[in-house]
Structures are given as structure tokens and as C-alpha cells.
Amino acid sequence: MASGSGIRPPGKFAAYAWVVLGYNLLVILWGAVVRATGSGAGCGDHWPLCQGVVVPHAEQIATLIEFAHRATSGLDVLLVIGLIWTAFRRFGRGHAVRRYAAASGFFTLTEGLVGAALVLFGEVGNNASTGRVAILSVHLVNTFLLIASLALTAWAASEQPSANALNSKPQDTAAGKGLSIAFAIGLLGAVAIAITGTIAALADTLFPARSLAEAFQWDFSGASAPILHLRIIHPVIAVMAGGYLLVLAVMALSSPGPTTAKPWARRLAGLVVLQFCLGAANIVLLAPVWMQVIHLLVADLIWIVLVLLTAETFGWRAEALTTRPSDVFPTLRIQAQQCADHGQAVRRS
Numbered sequence: 001m002a003s004g005s006g007i008r009p010p011g012k013f014a015a016y017a018w019v020v021l022g023y024n025l026l027v028i029l030w031g032a033v034v035r036a037t038g039s040g041a042g043c044g045d046h047w048p049l050c051q052g053v054v055v056p057h058a059e060q061i062a063t064l065i066e067f068a069h070r071a072t073s074g075l076d077v078l079l080v081i082g083l084i085w086t087a088f089r090r091f092g093r094g095h096a097v098r099r100y101a102a103a104s105g106f107f108t109l110t111e112g113l114v115g116a117a118l119v120l121f122g123e124v125g126n127n128a129s130t131g132r133v134a135i136l137s138v139h140l141v142n143t144f145l146l147i148a149s150l151a152l153t154a155w156a157a158s159e160q161p162s163a164n165a166l167n168s169k170p171q172d173t174a175a176g177k178g179l180s181i182a183f184a185i186g187l188l189g190a191v192a193i194a195i196t197g198t199i200a201a202l203a204d205t206l207f208p209a210r211s212l213a214e215a216f217q218w219d220f221s222g223a224s225a226p227i228l229h230l231r232i233i234h235p236v237i238a239v240m241a242g243g244y245l246l247v248l249a250v251m252a253l254s255s256p257g258p259t260t261a262k263p264w265a266r267r268l269a270g271l272v273v274l275q276f277c278l279g280a281a282n283i284v285l286l287a288p289v290w291m292q293v294i295h296l297l298v299a300d301l302i303w304i305v306l307v308l309l310t311a312e313t314f315g316w317r318a319e320a321l322t323t324r325p326s327d328v329f330p331t332l333r334i335q336a337q338q339c340a341d342h343g344q345a346v347r348r349s
Helices: 011-036 061-090 096-120 130-158 163-167 174-206 212-220 226-231 233-254 259-284 289-314 325-348
Strands: none
Touching (some): 011 061, 011 096, 011 130, 011 174, 011 289, 061 096, 061 130, 096 130, 130 174, 130 289, 174 226, 174 233, 212 226, 226 233, 233 259, 233 289, 259 289
């Protein structure tokens, strides 16, 4: 892999990392189907077994839906293990890809543990408890950290940092610190949108309204379940934080930052506008399952694009080692041999 100009990016590994990220998105979307169809209790209170066995003989569709989610999640664990193993073989000590791949493994483990907690504590099915809302919120944050780690793994392995990216990295100045705060607020805002969206989606699943007027009546009725009062928070947070993300994207486009960040800023702006439209449609259509899945997919894409825009802006890839020890030592040996040969030639003359 060594060459005169440095290390060529490992294209096959990067492609595999992007595939693992895409597969995780499919697993997440199927998890939304499990929640939206009330199939979380399809395997009973057993975990990791389903109905007490490895492969259940299911007569109910809920069991099939939940078992499919567990099976695809199990395959995901194997894919992430392969990602970590390959990353540590192909990249040198201290490389960013190693760190991001290791983080992916950690959050895959915690993802399974939080999912197990939902089942073992009975926070599934028609349960509308505060505990379920809390665990789902933790689940959402962990999911976001997982897909961020996977996205950064694929991104850091895709290409070497350019000279422009290195030179355009924000410096330790007041302006640079202000930019860091602006992006931190954007990331936290995206998480807030997702958490309130998870609560709203659960409320829509547990208390399906027959009309938009009935849904609004439930939201403001003192006799309604507490989770219905929380549902109204999501549109407010979404408009405020989504508008902020649009401003952040425009700021990234107009700032003298790295040119590699500009495409990510344009994608972020486009996805936020699309999400506004989908959110309005989701309310009008009373949150059907297919619309919830699409809405969640775009939310995940917004998060991924925002994370990668942040990474490009602050040169996170540039902090990685650009060579591997296994490539450095042969080069040093060749140079030492050339010096020895030159010295022998001088002595003979």
C-alpha cells in the first residue's frame, strides 16, 4: 500500500464501512416498525431468546416482526466486529479510523443492552410509562452516537486529508471557538429534535387519533395521558432547532472554511427543508407507519450529514496518522541501506 506520496486510501475498507452504516440504518428503521406496530412484546419477556427459544414457531405477526429485528441486529454485531478487526489490521496505531471503529463497537454493545432493558423491564407493547420514555430517550441518544461513529469510520477511511483541509482547519482563536460553540449547539439541537420526535411517535402509536381535531383535543386535555402533553413539544423544538440548522448550513457555505465542507452544508440545508415538509405531512396524515419510517430515515440522514459537516469543518481526519508503522519501517530500512551503499562507494573511491 505504500507509495512515494504516502498511503493510498483503502477503498475496499471504506466501501465496507459505508455498507455497515447503511445496514445499521435499515436495522434502525425496522426497529421503528417494531415500535409503530406495537410488536415490541412479540417475543415475550425473553432476551436474547424469542419466546424462550432461538427460532420461534410464530403464529402472530408481532412475533415475526420482533424476531426479524433481533435477527438483523445479531447480524449487525458480526458486521461491526468485522469492521473493527479490519480497521485495526489496515490502519496504524493512533489512526482516527481505529478510534471511530472502536467507538462503533462500544455503542453497538450498549445498543443491545438498552434494547434488552426495554424487553426485560416490560417497557414495550402498550406501556406508556415514564420509564419507557426515559429508556427510549437513552436508546435514541445511543443510536445517534452509533451511527455517528460508523459514519466517521467510513468518512475517515474514504480519502486522505487534502492540503486545503489542513490549512483551513479552524485555529484556536475567538472566531474558532465561536464556530465550535455554534456547531455544538447544532448537534445538541438535532439530538433534542430526535428525542422529542421519539416521544411523539410513541404517543401516536399508543393513542392513535381518528382525526387531526381529535389529536389536538387530546394534546391539550387535562384528562389525557401525560405522554400526549409531551407530544406537542416536538413540533416546537423541530421548527426552532431545524431553523438553526438551516442558518448553520448557510454559515458554513459562506465561511472561508474547507471546500470539502461545502457539499455537506448544501445536503444539510436540503434535508432540513425536506424534513419540514415530511413533518407537516406526518401530522396531517395522523402518523401512518410508512410515514414514520420515512420521517425517521431523513432524521438519521440529517444527523449523519451534520456530523460529517462538523468533521470536515474542523479537520477531524487531519488529526489521524497518515502512515502505518508497517509502512514506515521498511522505508527506513531502505534509506539506511542506501546510505550504507553510498558510504562503501565513497570508501572505494
